[in-house]
Amino acid sequence: MNKAARVDVLEGARIAFFSLGANRMRTVLTTVGIGIGVATLLAIVGIIQGLNSSFEKQLASIGSNTLYVSKFPWVMKGDWWMYRNRKNFTLPQVEQIRAQSTYVSAISPIVGRSADVAFGGEQLSAVDITGATHEYLSIAGYEVPNGRFLTEADDTVTRPVAVLGASVAEGLFPGLDPVGRTIRIDGRPFQVVGTLSRKGKLLDQDQDLAVLVPFKTFYSTFGKSRGFSLALSINRPEDLRQAEDQLVGILRRVRGTPPGAPDDFSINRPEMLAQTYEQLTGALYGVAVGVGLITMLVGGIGIMNIMLVSVRERTREIGIRRALGARKRTIVLQFLMEASAVSAVGGLLGTLVGLGTAKVVSLITPLAADVQLFTIFGGVGFAAVVGLLFGIWPAARAAHQDPREALRYE
Secondary structure (H helix, E strand, C coil), rough: CCCHHHHHHHHHHHHHHHHHHHHHHHHHHHHHHHHHHHHHHHHHHHHHHHHHHHHHHHHHHCCEEEEEEEEECCCCCCCCHHHCCCCCCHHHHHHHHHCCCCCEEEEEEEEEEEEEEEECCCCEEEEEEEECCHHHHHCCCCCCCCCCCCCHHHHCCCCCCCEECCHHHHHHHHCCCCCEEEEECCCEEEEEEEEEECEEEECCCCCCCEEEEHHHHHHHCCCCCCCCEEEECCCCCCHHHHHHHHHHHHHHHHHCCCCCCCCCEECCHHHHHHHHHHHHHHHHHHHHHHHHHHHHHHHHHHHHHHHHHHHHHHHHHHHHHCCCCHHHHHHHHHHHHHHHHHHHHHHHHHHHCCCCCCCHHHHHHCCCCCCCCHHHHHHHHHHHHHHHHHHHHHHHHHHHCHHHHCCCCC
């Protein structure tokens, strides 16, 4: 930037800020207008980012290197009865998969139901009771801070033992150590051998309101009428796709699926839930951000109107400056700086209000809020750009006035 340009910028900035200080009420009103727009946009974006971050953490609790095989897909499309009539899995098929797959590091059959769980005078309803083997510990990523997990021997001799999720342990044993005590699942006694660390919610379902029992114990206690699914852990997350392709071939072979016939099983991955989440919320987020952008547009129009009024009121001043040799670009810079300064201040205040609003919403509602640093800078910068864009016309109008006509303006 040459010396003349630097002088123009400094002079324009000085006059711009002097003008803003001389018209405090107008400056405040314009700042409030753009601030409301930025606050609305930042609050919406903050809630959206919080929901996305929360959902990613929930998916991480499932595991990045896990596959779940069942008769039903997690995202169901088509005829429910088609999935319902598929053949159930069998334990020999589980062993064949274990022997033939080169990617699977652990595999466990899993079966579940909902039941009431009680201890003494405490009772919890609609608890997820899951039957699984000892390998399910590494597949599901559980941690056992107290006691132990299920063992192979528990399953072999069908011991009536149970491992409690964090919500069950806290609900039935407030202030007590549950290990070694006997709970009742639908009236049947089970000895507690361990508790699980908290995993949180997944799609608003409490993963800690759960009880794990040995797989064969589940069937001997609650009946063998229900089919089971398979949970598998892959050696490396990057091999997930290859493992899935190999698994399809193995499953078709061990289940006797005829060539050309569709698969009679579904392989489910955590990312399927993410894709469904994006589809369900994408349109909603688009509308929400659109509302915020419209609010910013209204704020920008307000800036343009205020700047046009300012140009008209200062017509004589512009004429005097032009007559004394002020260049057009100096006048343009002055008014653009005024518009950008007002917008930037409004953007900063709006950012603070928007972040505060998002935080309050996250505290008093189930909605999460997580505003990233680049979003904060983006909010202020975007506000300044809005002021710059909507200040171009007033600035150009001011710079292109005829000095003689401007001097005669009353």
